[in-house]
Amino acid sequence: MTGSGTRPSHAVSITRARRWLVHAVIVLFVGGQLYAIVRARDYWPFSNYGMFSYVDESQTHNALRLFRIRGSEELPLLAFDHLRPFDQARITTVLELIKDSDPSGSKVRAALRDIWVRYEEGRQAGRHRGPLVDGVRLYTVEWKLDPFARNVSAPEQRDLLAEFRPHSDRLSR
């Protein structure tokens, strides 16, 4: 489909107006990107791509973690199929923002309720094979970084932040 077997015949000229348009696009795209870099901020869709830019030698890892409650058992809630459309990183970040913006905790509880509802809808629709669960818990968790990450499922510290159960939802703080 390239026309490689043909001889070029008709010229494709660039008009003055067209050249201005192309330059406007170049200036917008390149300028936007440079502005984001200079300001060291994200201006979607422009970005300074500042991920992993800071010195990080901390020997601990702190994060929010979701768990599914099943009887007396707690199962991590990390899989994309369980959290859809969130992934494990985005759900943690957004829960952090919700927690920080709402000292009363009601928004965190609303968020946990929504997470549980979407988990259940996904389960009933056959989108994942997770078990039926009684509720969802949110913990703040701290690990001491292990060189072989052997303690991923056994963090050094775990504090319950909030819990949602469909029939007796309550907030623990």
Next chain:
Amino acid sequence: MHRVVLAARWLGQRWLNFWFEPSGPATLGFCRLLFFGGLFFLYLFEDFSAWGRVAPVFWKPIWLVGGWQLTVLDASVIAGLQVVWKTSLALAAVGLFTRAGMAVAFVAGAYLFTLSQNFGQVYHYEPFLILAMGGLALSRAADAWSLDTLAAAYRKPSHDGPAPSGEYTWPIRLVWVVVTLVFVGAGISKLRHAGPTWVMSDTMKTLLIRAYYNFSNTDPLVSWGLSLAEWPLAARAMAAAALLLELTFVLALVSRRARWILVPGAIGMVAGIRVLMGPTFGTFLLVNVVFWPPWSTVGRRLAALVPQKEAVTVFFDGACGICAGAMAVVRRLDLLRRVSMLDVVRDWPAIPTRVPMLTREMCLNEMHAVTASGAVVRGFHAYRALAWVVPLGWVLIPLLYVPGVNWLGERTYRAIAARRHRAACILPQGRA
């Protein structure tokens, strides 16, 4: 003062050369096919409509969305929009209604990619895709490797492909610059926030370990990162290589030699990040793999590896618009130059000397072809012989030998041939 003017002119000329250096349409067209085709397959099973069902408590609009007071659309509307987007990606890839397809892909894609950024975390996997789609939407990327081009060749068989132009250069260079600024931006960010300490400290070691604590959107594919972290010097060397690559990537814009090192290096780095640390930069791989290689040169070199022997000679009625159009399409598809064509009306004296058994009347009644083995085939069988030597025809070969297709093909060919003899065949303008 005179020197300043001269320098400004020189710079201006370099600037114009960079963006508008004439090039053929093939590389841009092939990039379009790969880019939109790649996006189609990458996002085929992605369901954006799920964002429409998320509770409002999660809604954290970014500046662009908050500033315009935009809200998330209903899930059913998003579902419809994503069907439109995926269809437009497919159309833009195969090059059918290409300009419209690329424009819709850009607008719908910009909305869908922006949507998920309003739920707490902005990811860097997709912004450059929006910019690339925007650039292509304004480009003439449909002028090669597209069904639109084939349709145009059929309608106007006497028109050959477009001449080299700057129109086929600037869209690719725009993507180059956008990609370069991603790397350079990441490098500058590290220098600004950490300086050389980013390399000299145990930052890379820590990041490699932290990745196994479900830190990114997905987990690492293998545990080699932990083994690497055991060797602080190796981790620091990795950090130094990454930073050096990011900061020097700008050389890829101006130096072909640097491109040979930096682009594969960047692809390796992005693949390494996915394998060892988790973040899914598949889109970044796609853009790098698609837009940097000089596809026309690659194609020429690959074609040179194929023995340049004539495989099929076709005798067609050049006074017939349908036949001339079909041959113009075959000429465009003949990437390996294995087909030669003789116009029965114009080149008749040469034909009986090559194939004495053919009469002019036979050739005007049906298209004939001589295969590499010397066999003379006609009608549907001539087209089937072409399918063996034209690369795009290879995908059709199994279908052409399905029982019944032979019968159907012969009847269809005869029906079209009979129709053209009832004066349905009009010679296109510019041919007479």
